[in-house]
Amino acid sequence: MKEIALYILDIAQNSITANASVLEVALSETAEAIAFVIADNGKGMSPQLLAQVSDPFTTTRTTRKMGLGIPLLRMAVEQTGGSLTIESTEGVGTTVTARFCAGHIDCPPVGDMAGTITLLLQGAPQLELHYTRTADENSFQLTTEEIRAQLGPEISLAEPEIILWLREYLQEQEMLLREHKGMKA
Amino acid sequence: MKTLAELQAIRDRMRSQIDLRDAGDDRIRVVVGMATCGIAAGARPVLNALLEEVNKRDLKNVTVSQTGCIGVCRLEPIVEVYVPGQEKVTYVKMTPEKVASIVSEHLVNGRVVEEYTIGAAE
Numbered sequence: 001m002k003e004i005a006l007y008i009l010d011i012a013q014n015s016i017t018a019n020a021s022v023l024e025v026a027l028s029e030t031a032e033a034i035a036f037v038i039a040d041n042g043k044g045m046s047p048q049l050l051a052q053v054s055d056p057f058t059t060t061r062t063t064r065k066m067g068l069g070i071p072l073l074r075m076a077v078e079q080t081g082g083s084l085t086i087e088s089t090e091g092v093g094t095t096v097t098a099r100f101c102a103g104h105i106d107c108p109p110v111g112d113m114a115g116t117i118t119l120l121l122q123g124a125p126q127l128e129l130h131y132t133r134t135a136d137e138n139s140f141q142l143t144t145e146e147i148r149a150q151l152g153p154e155i156s157l158a159e160p161e162i163i164l165w166l167r168e169y170l171q172e173q174e175m176l177l178r179e180h181k182g183m184k185a
Numbered sequence: 186m187k188t189l190a191e192l193q194a195i196r197d198r199m200r201s202q203i204d205l206r207d208a209g210d211d212r213i214r215v216v217v218g219m220a221t222c223g224i225a226a227g228a229r230p231v232l233n234a235l236l237e238e239v240n241k242r243d244l245k246n247v248t249v250s251q252t253g254c255i256g257v258c259r260l261e262p263i264v265e266v267y268v269p270g271q272e273k274v275t276y277v278k279m280t281p282e283k284v285a286s287i288v289s290e291h292l293v294n295g296r297v298v299e300e301y302t303i304g305a306a307e
Contacts, residue, residue, distance in 0.1 A: 161240055167233075
């Protein structure tokens with residue numbers, strides 16, 4: 001994967017598969033580290049599954065005997081000298097925390113977070129999503145509650161018009177954040 | 186700068202059209218593979234391009250959705266098109282550039298773009 005945003009899209013799909021109704025996505029960026037947290041209230045993992053989940057030959061799906069999402073993320077994170085932790089309790093939820101060392105040559109760029117967040121919503125429009133994006137001291141937040149407060153209950157967040165509008169909105173917020181920080185896009 | 190309050194105007198416009206979108210079971214379904222393999226191969230820009238085209242052409246009878254790994258990871262990004270009463274069509278090695286012709290030829294005019302299908306790739 002070429003962007004951290006793509007890892008987030010991939011890992012967050014696991015939360016949706018685990019029947020999460022609430023999902024927190026937080027991405028923070030400093031000179032030292034790019035870190036993200038994905039926390040869900042899905043069905044969680046047993047201690048046995050949690051212990052094996054970074055093994056590419058472990059999966060819960062029944063069609064094939066491998067799953068590459070978590071192993072790929074672990075490799076990418078550890079290549080930069082960073083760390084990956086996964087906490088999970090059955091029936092409560094799972095929290096994935098990834099920390100990339102920003103100065104390392106193998107650290108991928110953040111990438112298109114607006115695309116990631118909007119396509120998560122496109123795939124799971126009923127989800128309660130809380131997104132927090134931080135760069136140094138500056139941050140912004142977007143929650144599906146705020147969006148629904150404007151849209152009302154009958155319009156799905158998956159409507160192309162809504163998704164495209166939200167993508168532009170998030171791109172704008174991201175740009176403002178970067179201007180504040182004086183970062184390169 | 187955009188504010189969330191602008192969504193209210195979009196809502197009001199959509200409310201008047203909502204019956205059109207829900208009408209009938211002759212809906213075309215377009216499904217994009219968004220598992221690890223699809224994402225790594227570039228499914229996100231393909232899905233974005235699909236949403237843009239469907240929105241631009243105001244195709245009320247098309248639903249765009251996502252699925253997991255379809256099982257031929259080496260041919261990702263993969264897009265499947267389900268037209269009611271017809272056999273499923275699988276497009277492989279998709280790019281945002283291919284999306285425009287599939288939307289205009291297949292979704293609008295009903296002509297399968299053979300050169301992008303899995304049959305042509307295999």
